[in-house]
Amino acid sequence: MARYVKDFSEGDKDQKDLLGGKGANLAEMTRLGLPVPPGFTITTEACRAYMRTGEVPPELRVEVTMAVRHLEDELGRRLGDFHEPLLVSVRSGAKFSMPGMMETVLNVGLNDASVQGLAELSGDERFAWDSYRRLVQMFGRTVLGIDPDLFADALDKAKAARGVTADVDLDAGDLRALVDTYKQIVRDESGREFPQHPREQLDLAIVAVLDSWGTDRARLYRRKERIPDDLGTAVNVCSMVFGNLGPTSGTGVAFTRDPGNGRLGDYGDYLVNAQGEDVVAGIRNTLSLADLEQVDPAAYAELRQAMRRLETHYRDLCDIEFTIERGKLWMLQTRVGKRTAPAAFRIACQLVDEHLITMDEALSRVTGAQLSQLQFPQFAADGVDRVLLTRAMPASPGAAVGMAVFDPATAEQWAAEGKDVVLVRRETNPDDLGGMIAAVGVLTARGGKTSHAAVVARGMGRTCVVGAEELVVDATARTMVTRGGRTVTEGEVIAIDGTSGEVFLGDVPVVPSPVQRYLEDGLEVALDEAPDDETRDLVLAVHRILEHADTTRRLRVHANADTAEDATRARSLGAEGIGLCRTEHMFLGERRVLVERVVLADDDDGRQEALDALLPLQRQDFTDLLAVMDGLPTTIRLIDPPLHEFLPDLTELSVRVALAAERGSVDERDVTLLAAVRRMHEANPMLGLRGVRLGLVVPGLFDLQIRAVAEAVAARLADGGHPHAEIMVPLVASVQELRLVRERATTIMAEVSAEQGVTVDLPVGCMIELPRAALTADRLATQAQFFSFGTNDLTQTTWGFSRDDVEGAFFSQYTANGVLSVSPFETIDVTGVGQLVRIAVERGRTARADLTLGVCGEHGGDPESIRFFDAVGLDYVSCSPFRVPIARLEAGRAAV
Ligand code: PEP
Ligand code: MG
Structure with a gap:
């Protein structure tokens, strides 16, 4: 049994680890009896062995010989033959697709002799020489690392000498001369001849594909997509078929459903008399599959049948690459196709309705990230010239257009006047909250994805872009200046894209989200308002899948909400409780002074006065919150x-104080305040007097809050809640x-119970x-x-x-050099932080x-x-109201 090489007829689609995605699917199509050109796959194990030792394993050479001979016998042609040469393509194919990252060499097996054979076989001398020059070019670039511009320049020169502009206008003689020029480039640049021996070409091409796994760009791509570096790639060696053998040949791509919007019916592009790379390069206008039906009904019918077969087999949308060689269909590749978020939801439900998949499977085929994309308004895709000001970190998705304002007060004032505003700040702090609520979007020059602006904006579902370091934001001058020197003044309209991080100047049209409408206001309203059948279909699909997630999931979903308003929204989005009410957010605005007095008071009376003033306010906050969350757990921090x-x-x-001193008009209260602030000043407040420490050090503060909660509970009980x-x-x-x-909580709850004549005993x-x-x-x-x-x-x-x-x-550097693949503030670091979570779960439950x-x-x-x-066995997750539907969906997916 061969160790490193598998014939296409030996594998199947489930062997992606070993054969890579492309190889596994080629094997599967072969098994299905679809017309796949014969070939074989060099396994990822060979690549891993090569990575380990830096040498091609000796067994691999032997196994390749066996496989090539088998291929030659099967097809009755020989590599490098004078008369009927076999040509092969050599392509990479990793487990996870890495589009454009890795190498391909086509037409391997052509040399000065076999080019004649190909001319004979095809009856087309021009075609043969064109194939040969493509080989030298591709081989030169990929295998020998020669600058591709040198070949492109030579081609341009050849066309100029002929006085033509298109490649197709060069005749066989021109192309033959071009092959000589290309060979000279190879000689000059690599110091060696273009290898004439087909086996040497094949071996070198295989090594080039193996090497392409380790290039910088491939590594970078993997880091971004979180693909492990040690998987390795497979190499597919496949007999060549030609789509460029005249008008009855061609090549194309097809999808079994529309991957853009999930519409039913096949969909694709076809290019007559062309090879694969011509389609991708977009050099000529393509035909639709409907056009192909006109041009070649028989091949079209066969393609349709193959597509249906594949979709039934994979029970999913497939994309396909195919070639028609003189009227004969060949399937070159298939895979379960990538799709947009709306297409993902619609297709999943279509397949359920066609009884091809179950609801559990439908649930596993959509993601929270896709749902989140559907929740946001988006910039209209086309029609407008956009002026990009900068690109920064997308912190909270959506599309927001409004007048730039540079302080929260103006934001609130202008919003009250009915204007849409985007709040632009160097960074935000809790004082900006009012402005952030009033604004349609928030843009900051500093800070990362868990900066104040980002966390708060996400919590509110407000579009937000952060860390736009190129912008100089001047709140005093009310301007921001771009790196290019463009000054944006207050009132000028800007548009920010919280999904891409782009910031534009001027108005960009925005389309609201029908899915968000459904999530917030229910199915009927959303269906009623949907502008067309496709939107209705999408809303229904989201509804069905989310309902299924709700019946499937084990985790409960709570929301982080600080106000009755947030809580109302959270409930409508499906939250089953409040997992975190951050009470410090209730102490902003005018109440802040009271807290300041509590913290800084140097005598008990002053402090008590401030505490007494806060008590009724807090009680009311909690009463309102508990009224909205009636019957559901409400965790107040x-x-x-x-x-x-x-x-x-x-x-x-x-x-x-210094300025006042200079003027001789010092306010004594300021001096006292300054002394107190100095006393409390911390170099590292995040690790300082906060949380329980503050509560234990400042007398009365926690007591006040516990009492407010207990009294609010008593009030709600009295109201029958x-x-x-x-x-x-x-x-x-x-x-x-x-x-x-x-202990304090127990005492206060007992006091309140006695005072109010009810039992208040809160966890x-x-x-x-x-x-x-x-x-x-x-403990x-x-x-x-x-x-x-x-x-x-x-x-x-x-x-x-x-x-x-x-x-x-520095996270961008840490991501670039591979220390981090994703910010641990965004996705839990399972290895480190996650281990602490596991330990706490285990020890806590014990x-x-x-x-x-x-x-x-x-x-x-x-x-x-x-x-x-x-x-890890938690009972619930709690997140911002906006993310509640995402969490419901993901908790469902985790359970199937
Ligand atoms: C936390 O630290 O994860 C948390 C929820 O508290 P905060 O973000 O308010 O510090
Ligand atoms: Mg915290």
């Missing part, structure tokens, strides 16, 4: 701001911290967002009724990466069997991470 977010800026305050509030303690590192808070749990918390989860579980993994902070503290800085700063486990970091809405959370 005690305040967790890095301290600096609530205190006046030290520099600004220092300057103010079914509140399910839970109290969550942030940034816990030690069980002692949790014990202290829990108390904690976030796991520090490595120490994960490692001591068994924490003695005090916690639930855990919620704060994977943002857990990633920050496990890697030691500042979540606010690193993405913009100590308390009925411990409820969830995740509320950004990863809770990330498709790949959701799979991990399902596998």
Whole structure:
């Protein structure tokens, strides 16, 4: 049994690891009896052996000899023959397709002798010499590494000498002369003759394809697509068939359904008298398959039949490359075809309706990322000349067009006047929230995908582009300047694309999303409003698949929501609870001063006064939230701001005091404030006095919040509601911290129960967002009724990466040099952070069997991470309301 070489008739479609995608599918088509030109596949194992040793395994040479002889016998032709030469193509074919990344050499086997044989065989001398010059050119570039421009220049010269512009106008004599010129280029550039021996050509071409696995561009592509480097490629050696043998020949691509929109019916392009690369190069206008039916009805009928056969066999949309050689159809390639997001949903449901797949399979054929694409309005595809200002990091998808504004107050004011605005900031902070809500989109010059702007914008489903480092944003001058020197002033219209990260000048038309309409307002409204049947079909397909996901999934889906408004939206999008209410967001705006007073107070009375003022406000917040979430778990997290977010800026305050001192008009309150801010100032606020630490150090702050929750629950009970509030303690590192808070909570809940005459006994749990918390989860579980993994902070503290800085700063380099394949803030780092999650789950459940486990970091809405959370046995994921449908879908996919 051959070790490294498999004949096409030996494999099948499930052997992609060994034969690569192309080889496995060629084998499958051969098995199906479809007309595949005979050939063989050199396995990925040979490539791996070659990568290991740097040498072609000696057995491979022997096996190639056997396979070539077998091919020659089967076809009755010989490589390099004078009369009836066999020619072969040598193509790469990895497990995962890497379009355009790797090498191909066609027409291997032609030399000075066999070119005559090919002329004889084909009856076309011009064709034979054209094939030969293509071989020298392709071989020169791919195998010998010669600059392709040298060949292109020679071709141009030949045409100029003839006074023609098209390749086809060169005759056999011209092409014969061109072959000589090309051979001279090979001699000059590589210091060797173009190899005449066909076997030498074949061996060198095989090595070139094997080498192309390791090129920089291939590595880069794999990193981007997250394809492992050690898979290796297969090499397919296939007897050549020719689409360029005159008007009864041609080559084309076909799809069994429209991969653009999922429309039924076949779809494709055909080019008469051409070879594969001519179609891709787009040098001539192609015909449709309907035209092919006119040109060659018999070949068309055979193609249709093959397509149907393939679709039935693969039970999915297939794409196909084919060639017709003098009226005879040959299938050169097939695979399950790539498709757009709308096509994915529609086709999955079509196949269910045709009883070709089950609903479970339909669910596995769409992704959360595709659903997310469908949720956003998009820029209309065509018609407009766009002026690109810059390209930055896409942080929250969608298309937003509005007037540029440079501060949140103007954003709010203009929005109130009915204007669409895009808020442009160097970076955002919690004070920008009002402006972000008012704006249709947010653009920042600094920050990464988990910067404040990005997280908040995603939470709101607001289009957002971050880290546009090329823009100089000047909030005082109310301008931004591009690298090219174009100044955009306040009020000028800009358009930002949160899917591509592009920023345009001027208006770009936007189309709203019918799928989002469905998700928010229900099927009837969306179907009613759909402009055409195709949109209706798409909405229905999303509905069917999402419903199936809901009945299939094990994980519950909660939402991160801080206000009654967010919560309402989250519920309409299918959230089954609130997994994280970040209460610090309730302390912004005018309440911020009260918090500032609580934190900075130097006497108990001043502090108590501020706390008393906050209590009714917080109680109302929670009562509203619990009313919206009636009957569903609502996890309220005690305040967790890095301290600096609530205190006046030290520099600004220092300057103010210094200037006032110069004028001799110092306000004593400012001096006291400055001293307090100095005292509390932290070099590293993210690792400073925040979370439970703040609650334990500032008297009364957590008490106030716990009391507000307890009183809100009592109020809801009195109103006949079914509140399910839970109290969550942030940034816990030690069980002692949790014990202290829990004791306070027990006391306060008992007080409220006595005061209100109802029983308020709320679960108390904690976030796991520090490595120490994960490692001591068994201890924490003695005090916690639930855990919620704060994977943002857990990633920050496990890697030691500042979540606010690193993405913009150096992640692009870390991705380029392969340290990271994706930001660990986006997709959970299963190896490191994930291990801590596993440990905490295990130790937590050992100590308390009925411990409820969830995740509320950004990863809770990330498709790949959701799979991990399902596998590790969490009870729920919690994500921004907008991502709830994505999480529902992905949780369903994880379960099938
Ligand atoms: C977290 O750290 O993952 C989390 C949810 O908390 P925050 O993002 O508010 O720090
Ligand atoms: Mg956190």
